[in-house]
Amino acid sequence: MTKISEIEAYIIGREVTSVQWASLMVLVKLTTTDGRVGWGETVSALRAEAVSSFVKKINKVLKGKDVFDIEKNRFEWYKHDFNHTISLESVTALSAVDIASWDVIG
Numbered sequence: 660m661t662k663i664s665e666i667e668a669y670i671i672g673r674e675v676t677s678v679q680w681a682s683l684m685v686l687v688k689l690t691t692t693d694g695r696v697g698w699g700e701t702v703s704a705l706r707a708e709a710v711s712s713f714v715k716k717i718n719k720v721l722k723g724k725d726v727f728d729i730e731k732n733r734f735e736w737y738k739h740d741f742n743h744t745i746s747l748e749s750v751t752a753l754s755a756v757d758i759a760s761w762d763v764i765g
Contacts, residue, residue: 661726661763662692666756668714670707683707685752687714689759691726699758701751713752716740721756729760 672683687699
């Protein structure tokens with residue numbers, strides 16, 4: 660079983676550009692216990708800090724879980740985040756984690 664050991668968020672880009680919707684994005688790095696690394700991304704523009712904070716919360720919930728159980732991991736997050744599950748920040752953070760998981764799986 661390949662378990663998640665760490666999920667990290669990196670905000671990249673510039674806050675002020677002529678195109679605000681594309682100014683910032685969050686990259687998500689998912690590392691497994693056997694050393695595999697997967698990357699995910701989300702365009703979050705002015706909500707980059709909030710999305711990054713949700714990635715940190717997701718890390719606490721999914722650390723130690725099997726990276727191959729993507730659907731189970733999604734529902735595990737929803738159990739812990741029941742009052743934010745439809746928020747843009749939560750959904751985009753989880754989407755980036757899903758992408759990173761698939762990157763690990765191949």
